[in-house]
Amino acid sequence: MEAEITLTVDGARRTLAVDTRVTLLDALRERLGVTSPKKGCGHGQCGACTVLLDGRRATTCLALAVAHDGARITTSAGLAGTDELHPLHQAFLDHDGFQCGYCTPGQICSAAGVLDEAERGWPSAVTANITDITDTAGAPALDAGEIRERMSGNLCRCGAYPNIVAAVAAVAEGRSR
């Protein structure tokens, strides 16, 4: 069974007919040629397919495209908008937060989600009360433990974690200042 849906992907409106079984990830990759989100497992276990879905991070391999008609999707390729690179991109480059790069667009979208969630005061398993990690100016200061916890849905087999944490911390710090 097919259904027609419209997605706004990195600012561009795209209309397509999809088999109702098609995941959002496969709709992006195989139907629209948008290959910034990667498929590492197809089961919501690795985070490689993470995008910002209506502003929040989501694993697109676990979402059915037909259930997201009208959604606004931002991939790592669209994160910077009209700029060349987003501060997270630059931080990943500066800190060498990747090797093979396959988990990386997902890590970066996830990191964007983490920063936003922290700003909204969302707690994590590490610090139950977000106000405990608020800096003097009232902005949440994500320490390494917080970042590690919040980024743990994104696996990196190349083992770039210490560099990923440093990259996210650098951007978080820049924001809270």
Place this chain on the structure above:
Amino acid sequence: MTELLRPRSMGQARERVDGAAKVTGRARYAFEQPVERPAYVHPVQATIARGRVRTMHTGDAAALDGVLTVLTPDNAPLLATGHDPELEILQSPEVAFRGQLIGAVIAETPETARQAAGLVRADYERQPHDVTLSPERDDLYRPDVVNPSLPTDTGQGDVDAALRAAEHTVAATYTTAMYHNNPMEPHATVALWDEGGLTLHDSTQGVHAMREAVAPVLGLDKERIRVIARYVGGGFGSKGTAHAHIVLAALAAKRMPGRPVKLALTRQQMFSLAGYRTPTIQRVRLAADAAGRLTAIGNDVVEQTSRIKEFAEQTGVPARTTYAAPNRRTTHRLAALDVPVPSWMRAPGECPGMFGPEVAMDELAEDCGLDPVELRVRNEPETDPDTGLPFSSRDLVGCLHEGARRFGWQRRERAPRSRIEDGWWTGTGVASSTYPVHSAPGTSATVRLGRDGSFEVLIGAVDIGTGAWTILTQIAADALGVPAEDVHLHLGDTDLPQAPVAGGSSGTTNWGTAIVEAARSFREKYGADAGPGDELIATVPANPHSDRFAMRAFGAQFAEVRVHAATGEVRVPRLLGVFAAGRIVNPRTARSQFIGGMTMGLSMALHEDSVFDERFGFVVNHDLAEYHIAACADVESIEAQWLDEHDPYVNPMGTKGIGEIGIVGTAAAIANAAYHATGVRIRDLPVTADKFLD
């Protein structure tokens, strides 16, 4: 002696050439190649571990809208047999392991292909399978050689007699688990078979190696096959040799001439089709005199291979070369089982083979009343104990000392189970690392002067995340005497000069040497008068020093471990590795290589364990939820340092290879630290909570 290249660009922490493409996700990996009107292939796998397919029922699958064809052993295109049984799929009804390919569906969409594959049913004639690895088996056999082509057994003196006579001895059995490489990018191939021949966009560590492997099986001249891999999402060995799915993709493409076909293994399928590291059982024996000088070292290894194809992991090899001792013995015995085909995984041999001996060294240190660092220093050999050759350079002792200093080793309590902090037993441990310098003659590279005065460098190398795009640029810049900005690389295509796999930590050695040769010859030939379009290809001869020196990188790894007194939860708050691995071309990418290897070592120590269900012959935890690889929260402080080494014998860059040594010794350092923390000696990986609770 080779004249070492003068470093200008080399040594700089340059940002990755491919960095922006990767962080934005614009870099296109194998499956992401834009192709017109692709068809999708979904494999059908055997659901028994041994026997034969009697009938394949394909009617329901074929009747599904959108299915183009169903491949089975009855109708698949013929392959040339007798080359590689792993690759000779769909040629007979025999089933040699559960998960083996017995068919495939080709369909218009991936959803249809997958649904139809699920509708294919097979009737089998089952035979009893045998998948149990045990040192007690009476059919263990001695392979002719171990990977890559090393002696199976070595010996000198009399280890038994030395153990009987020694002041201090350790004799124990150590085991490592079955591990799966699990690169983040699943193995994938996009294949097109047309008048021009066969084009494969493949997720591979070596384009030429893939071509060499599949050409004879497909019965094609290798000139008719082109393999392309510009970006590859990791491999760690599993993409270093051809596995069956690439042949399946080629067969599907042959059935759909002129139409591209796309095949990506699912994560689950990778657990039976993409290779793995054999479990190992190591009987390690050490003997030492009163002063802690080793008089004997032995490692007798038992491991598995598949019945259809032998892979003999060289687990005993590091015991041959790391420490001095007059009496030595290493052996390898294999059980040939009805299991998937084992293969390369990061530092085959060295990685598991430094677990048993390095934990045994920790036990020996305690028995001798010596500090574990000091015990290792006391057993530094003057020449390579295995070959008798001098080392081209070796600085294990320097690594141990520098590591001890940086780690704060001297603050360590001598007795185990001495420190508890907030309910966590805390301790530290050390282990040595080593990895050989591999080189393969015959690598070629082309240097060409462009119209704008910049250079193009062409070589069929593949960057699987190592940083090859970047460091080969730096090497080429120094070899040509130009800034790195004036060098443009072309990689990852069999249309480029012949290059061996990104494996064995040999990429920089092989590819870098070829580029230096080409650059030097270019300068010699054209001098200052080179004009646009001038080009030269050079091929590397065998390293003349290989027969005169033993060439290895060394390192020392230090771990801090905390074990929760009530729950047994294990954490690794700190890892430090210090390496002597020749010259470091790019500190930024090198550091990532080292810490990446150490992270995988931590993952091996604490988490990874492919649980094999012997009743059915397959890995039950075959996904990333249940086969846990270290996640961000598992990794705290991991630091890598290196000592400067000037080695004029290894290659013109003075590099030794750094892709694998980081995983060697890590698990032993962690197990040793866990012992120091708790007094519980764990000889069987992984180090899990249950092992601390009684």
